[in-house]
Amino acid sequence: MPALYTLDAVLAATRGRAEGVTAREINSISIDSREIGTDALFVAIKGDRFDGHDFVDTALANGAAAALVSRGEGPSRIVVADALDGLRDIAKAARTRSRAFIVGVTGSVGKTTTKEAIRTVFEAAGKTHASIKSFNNHWGVPLMLARFPEDAQFGVFEMGMSAPDEIRPLAQLVRPHVAVITTIAPAHFEAFGSLEGIARAKAEIFEGLEPGGTVVLNADHAQLNVLLEAAAAAGVSRIVTYGEARGADWQILDLQLAADKSFATIEHDGERHALVLNVPGRHMVANAVAAMAVAHLAGIEPSVVLRALAGFGAQPGRGQKLVLGPKTKPLVLTDESYNANSASMTAALEVFGGQDAPGGRKIAILGDMLELGPTSDQLHAALKPAVLASGAERVYLVGKSMAALASALGDSRVAAHTLTAADMADIVLNDLAYGDAVMVKGSNGVGLAGIVDKIRLRFEHS
Incomplete structure (x- = not known):
């Protein structure tokens, strides 16, 4: 080698x-x-x-x-x-020597899962290099690019941001042939003030696109026109859309969600493809269809793509389902502890709504959605319908901002509300039992991953 x-x-x-x-x-x-x-x-x-x-x-x-x-x-x-500039210089050298087909992914929700879906289909077609974990910031992107093997055929890099002007230098470093924006939602809202501001910041990725490159956009959000205008201003000549919206280039039809799977018909250019995922969720289908669109641009056969996606699953902290304890009556834990905003929280609760408890109760452990600015209380309280629709019988809330949701739900639904995950851990552990279905969801900074670890330690072995 x-x-x-x-x-x-x-x-x-x-x-x-x-x-x-x-x-x-x-x-x-x-x-x-x-x-x-x-x-x-x-x-x-x-x-x-x-x-x-x-x-x-x-x-x-x-x-x-x-x-x-x-x-x-x-x-x-x-x-x-x-030293950091030196790392960027190595990254530039790696990009200059590469002849790979390169994809950049950003978005308010789903960028890591979409990156993983793209990686999955690329790996089925050739040697692939992809960002690990969420290495998507000012040091993570150059580190991942610096690790790019010269003989890789495909590369996929995730780009994140918490303020304006952060995506642009990352995109100009990666210089993708395809730029994907998953969706626009109120994440890091306090730094931008509006969804349009978030959309324009995400659109900075267009400024790094290789000449003749393609933009792939989710069509199922209200900021699509902002992204289309930004793409035109950046001189992008080829735009591909995907989603449930009528007229999307890759349209999701006949979507069906089961407890552990998702099924959909995907129509593109007059042809229909049967997509089956080994994970539930409307948002997971959208992420997979983004990967289908990218794979098509890379020249990968649909049969290869669909077969690869059939084995695609949720990642740790992003919807991974863990079955703990005895097979006859396990505790089913859904780990969504890595991140949260109103869109991803609603999507996770929708998936949880389609899940049954093996022989106990449905329990939701929800943590603050961070960096939402002055709209935080409103957005937390607005989760009430999604929580009720999920069928969660007991709801545990963690964080200062969750007080708004606690007030909206009332004492009859909220089992406990604490300011920290450490304060909540023992309360939850003393209430859980085999047979329960539990979902844990919140922003990474709240620390709910620690609760996930403790649940696993307590219930993993029967």
């Missing part, structure tokens, strides 16, 4: 100075000193909480071939003006 980079290539890309570096090849790149492989380059970036320079010696002791640094002395170092 060829090396990811030669030392000379890294030095040329970064304009760095090697000090005591004996390795001639770099086979992986990391910013975490605990996750270092053989012949790895450790990049000492400075974050909000940690400075990678404090961990250079640890990285080298753990097997790193060299460290990319902007200060400090010692062997096995490549010295540059700024």
